[in-house]
Amino acid sequence: MKEKVFLIKMKDNEDDNSVCTKLEKAVKEKDFFSFITPKDMVAIKTHFGEQSTKGYVRPLYFKMIGDIIKEKEGIPFLTETSTLYRGKRTNAVEHIEFAYEHGFTYDNTGLPIIMSDGLLGDDEIEVKIPGRLYDSVKIAPLIVKSQAIIMVSHFTGHMLTGFGAALKNMGMGCSSRRGKLIQHSTAKPSIVKKKCTACRECIKWCPANAISLVDDKADIDKQLCIGCGECLAVCRFDAVNYNWSETHINIQRKVVEHAMGVAETKKGKIIYMNFLNRITKDCDCMGQFEKILPDIGVLVSFDPVAVDAASLDLVEEKAGKQFPKMAYDVPSREQINYAGELGFGNPDYELIIF
Numbered sequence: 001m002k003e004k005v006f007l008i009k010m011k012d013n014e015d016d017n018s019v020c021t022k023l024e025k026a027v028k029e030k031d032f033f034s035f036i037t038p039k040d041m042v043a044i045k046t047h048f049g050e051q052s053t054k055g056y057v058r059p060l061y062f063k064m065i066g067d068i069i070k071e072k073e074g075i076p077f078l079t080e081t082s083t084l085y086r087g088k089r090t091n092a093v094e095h096i097e098f099a100y101e102h103g104f105t106y107d108n109t110g111l112p113i114i115m116s117d118g119l120l121g122d123d124e125i126e127v128k129i130p131g132r133l134y135d136s137v138k139i140a141p142l143i144v145k146s147q148a149i150i151m152v153s154h155f156t157g158h159m160l161t162g163f164g165a166a167l168k169n170m171g172m173g174c175s176s177r178r179g180k181l182i183q184h185s186t187a188k189p190s191i192v193k194k195k196c197t198a199c200r201e202c203i204k205w206c207p208a209n210a211i212s213l214v215d216d217k218a219d220i221d222k223q224l225c226i227g228c229g230e231c232l233a234v235c236r237f238d239a240v241n242y243n244w245s246e247t248h249i250n251i252q253r254k255v256v257e258h259a260m261g262v263a264e265t266k267k268g269k270i271i272y273m274n275f276l277n278r279i280t281k282d283c284d285c286m287g288q289f290e291k292i293l294p295d296i297g298v299l300v301s302f303d304p305v306a307v308d309a310a311s312l313d314l315v316e317e318k319a320g321k322q323f324p325k326m327a328y329d330v331p332s333r334e335q336i337n338y339a340g341e342l343g344f345g346n347p348d349y350e351l352i353i354f
């Protein structure tokens with residue numbers, strides 16, 4: 001049976017207030033939040049962006065979502081987890097302060113921010129899953145303990161998984177620091193020595209202190225490397241190389257199994273909203289912004305695989321080419337196919353234009 005995916009269309013560069021009004025109408029008319037019952041603690045999971053990025057879903061949408069949850073007598077809060085890489089989002093305090101800088105204040109959203117994985121990102125709950133790679137995965141506690149989740153994801157390209165949307169927001173974005181490490185551990189880069197200028201930028205940003213200069217060239221200690229991809233992102237000289245063929249399949253499968261852990265704890269109590277606007281080659285963790293496609297709309301579904309499959313199809317239809325030709329050359333459908341194989345979601349969907 002096909003899963004329903006609803007599309008709330010938007011024009012290119014349409015004003016967020018206008019899109020938000022249309023989304024609110026759809027949520028209310030379809031009663032998308034009917035699974036929320038009084039006193040449910042409802043985690044609204046999103047990504048607050050990064051310095052210099054502009055793609056993240058804007059605070060006004062969360063005000064609207066939070067208000068509807070409150071009408072249903074639920075208790076909503078905004079939540080996120082700490083990042084692996086160095087920066088302003090590696091601990092709860094600085095991450096929340098950064099979210100305020102991007103407008104996610106109580107005044108703007110009516111929602112408190114509570115980090116799901118604790119002060120330092122190391123709080124976790126082991127969740128049992130019927131996976132192929134894992135019997136259990138390490139999920140941020142508040143994701144597990146809340147009664148319902150609104151998963152708000154911004155569709156972007158991603159250097160390791162090809163693209164990131166609902167599955168990535170769940171799998172990577174809702175796991176603890178150790179869960180994130182496990183997912184990244186297959187990706188081990190190497191240095192193309194002749195291209196390395198010894199600028200030390202990768203050394204500065206490597207969160208595992210795995211890089212040093214040897215004979216005036218960067219050198220990666222594979223034992224220490226956690227595969228976070230930060231060196232690839234910061235090297236301006238194309239001197240960091242990944243064995244994509246080894247990494248991209250494995251990391252997507254790991255992301256999917258962690259996403260499965262989140263879904264296992266919330267059967268019938270999660271809804272997924274994918275924003276297909278301000279689409280960029282890189283994810284919202286990267287400090288840059290260059291739109292690669294006109295805006296499409298917001299997709300809503302109760303199935304994370306259907307909503308991601310529909311998102312990727314719509315993006316490719318709009319672009320007139322496959323996503324790897326517009327962003328990173330990664331077979332990004334693996335995450336959808338693998339989730340479908342596991343029976344964790346359904347890639348077969350019916351698109352309903354709202």
Ligand code: SF4
Binds near residue numbers: 239240
């Ligand atoms: S950032 Fe690139 S060029 Fe600079 S030291 Fe690292 S690998 Fe070499």
Ligand code: SF4
Binds near residue numbers: 211220225231
């Ligand atoms: S060497 Fe690169 S991929 Fe490995 S931990 Fe350091 S920054 Fe991350």
